[in-house]
Amino acid sequence: MKSVTICNSTFYNGDCISGAAGQIPDNSLDLIITDPPYGINGDNLHRHYNRNEEFVVDGYVEIPRAEYAGFSRQWIRQAERVLRPGGSIYIVSGYTNLVDILNALRQTGLREINHIIWKYNFGVFTRRKYVSSHYHILFYEKPGGRRIFNLESRFGLGEKTGEGRSCNNADREDVWFINREYKPGRIKNKNELPLRLLTKMIQYSSNEGDMVGDFFLGGFSTARAAIGLNRRATGFELSGPVYDAMIREMETITPGYLLPTLRSPAINQTKNRGRTWTSEDLASLTRRYNTLRAQGATRQQVIAELGEELGRGRWGITKALKKCDPGSGKKARKGRSSGLSGQ
Ligand SMILES: C[S@@+](CC[C@H](N)C(=O)[O-])C[C@H]1O[C@@H](n2cnc3c(N)ncnc32)[C@H](O)[C@@H]1O
Numbered sequence: 001m002k003s004v005t006i007c008n009s010t011f012y013n014g015d016c017i018s019g020a021a022g023q024i025p026d027n028s029l030d031l032i033i034t035d036p037p038y039g040i041n042g043d044n045l046h047r048h049y050n051r052n053e054e055f056v057v058d059g060y061v062e063i064p065r066a067e068y069a070g071f072s073r074q075w076i077r078q079a080e081r082v083l084r085p086g087g088s089i090y091i092v093s094g095y096t097n098l099v100d101i102l103n104a105l106r107q108t109g110l111r112e113i114n115h116i117i118w119k120y121n122f123g124v125f126t127r128r129k130y131v132s133s134h135y136h137i138l139f140y141e142k143p144g145g146r147r148i149f150n151l152e153s154r155f156g157l158g159e160k161t162g163e164g165r166s167c168n169n170a171d172r173e174d175v176w177f178i179n180r181e182y183k184p185g186r187i188k189n190k191n192e193l194p195l196r197l198l199t200k201m202i203q204y205s206s207n208e209g210d211m212v213g214d215f216f217l218g219g220f221s222t223a224r225a226a227i228g229l230n231r232r233a234t235g236f237e238l239s240g241p242v243y244d245a246m247i248r249e250m251e252t253i254t255p256g257y258l259l260p261t262l263r264s265p266a267i268n269q270t271k272n273r274g275r276t277w278t279s280e281d282l283a284s285l286t287r288r289y290n291t292l293r294a295q296g297a298t299r300q301q302v303i304a305e306l307g308e309e310l311g312r313g314r315w316g317i318t319k320a321l322k323k324c325d326p327g328s329g330k331k332a333r334k335g336r337s338s339g340l341s342g343q
Pocket of ligand 1: 036191192193215216222239
C-alpha cells in the first residue's frame with residue numbers, strides 16, 4: 001500500500017480496513033478522530049459551504065447504503081484493536097446511518113463516554129420540513145487504561161463568563177456550537193471538519209507527542225490539526241486523487257504551528273486544590289491572613305486573594321481558616337481570642 005511519512009506521521013493511500021490490519025499494530029494509537037463516509041448517495045451538503053466547487057477535489061469514495069452496516073462493523077473492530085487501553089475515539093456521523101455505527105460500537109468492548117451534538121451554522125435547504133444542522137459525535141473509550149481528559153486544557157476551573165457561569169463547564173457541555181469553515185481558494189475534500197472542532201477534541205483527549213489516527217483522512221484535517229498541536233498522526237484515504245492532492249499540502253505544514261493560536265487557560269488559581277494542608281501550610285496561611293486583614297482587606301477579599309496566591313479554591317481556604325482557629329464561629333463572635341485577627 002502506498003504511504004508517505006511527514007513529521008513522524010505516516011499516511012496510507014488505501015482501504016482503512018485491510019490497511020489497518022496490515023499496517024497498524026495492536027494498542028498503538030492514543031486517540032482516534034474520524035469521520036466515515038456518510039453512505040448517502042448524491043450527498044450535496046458540501047455545496048452549502050464550498051461555494052466554489054472548482055476547489056473541491058474529485059474522488060471522494062462513498063459506501064453503498066446496503067453495505068454500510070457491515071462496513072461499519074469491520075472498520076470499528078479494527079479501530080478498537082489499534083486503540084490503546086485508555087485511548088479515546090470520536091466518530092462523527094450524520095443521522096442517516098447513525099444506527100449502523102451505534103450497533104457496530106455495541107458489538108465491541110468500547111465504552112460510551114458522551115454522545116455529543118455538533119450544531120453548525122446552517123443546514124441543507126428545505127421548504128417542507130425542519131432544517132437539519134447538526135451532526136452526532138460519538139465519544140467512546142477503550143477500557144483497561146487511564147483515559148486522558150485534560151480538564152483545564154482550554155479554561156481554568158475558576159474562569160467565569162460575563163454572566164458568572166463557569167467557562168470550563170460551558171466548554172464541556174455536550175452540545176457544541178461550532179461553525180463550518182469557508183476556505184476560499186484552497187483545495188479541499190468534500191466535507192472537511194472545522195479546525196476548531198478538531199482542536200477541541202485533541203486538546204481534551206491527548207497530550208503532545210501522542211499518536212492520533214484517522215481512518216478516513218479526506219482533507220487530512222484531523223492530521224493537520226494533530227501535527228499543528230505537536231501530536232503525531234496516521235491514517236488512510238482510499239481515493240488516489242484526494243490522497244495525492246492532500247499529501248502535497250501536508251508537506252508544507254510545520255509541527256506545532258497551531259500552539260501559538262491557543263488561549264492560555266487561567267489554571268494557577270486551583271493548582272493545589274485538594275492537596276492536604278500541612279501544619280506549616282496552616283501556620284503560613286494564618287500569618288498571611290493576619291497581614292492582609294491588618295492592611296484593611298475584608299475577610300472575603302482575603303479569602304479570594306489567598307485562593308489565587310496558594311492555588312486553592314475559596315472553599316478550601318475557608319475550611320483551612322476554620323482549622324487554624326477552631327474557636328471561630330459562634331464562640332469567636334462571643335469574644336473568644338484566636339490566632340486569626342478580625343474574625
Ligand atoms: C467524510 S470524508 C472525511 C473528511 C475528513 N474528516 C476531513 O475533514 O476532510 C470520508 C473520506 O473517506 C474516504 N474513504 C471512503 N472509503 C474509505 C475506505 N474504505 N478507507 C479509507 N478511506 C475511505 C472518502 O474518499 C472520503 O475522502
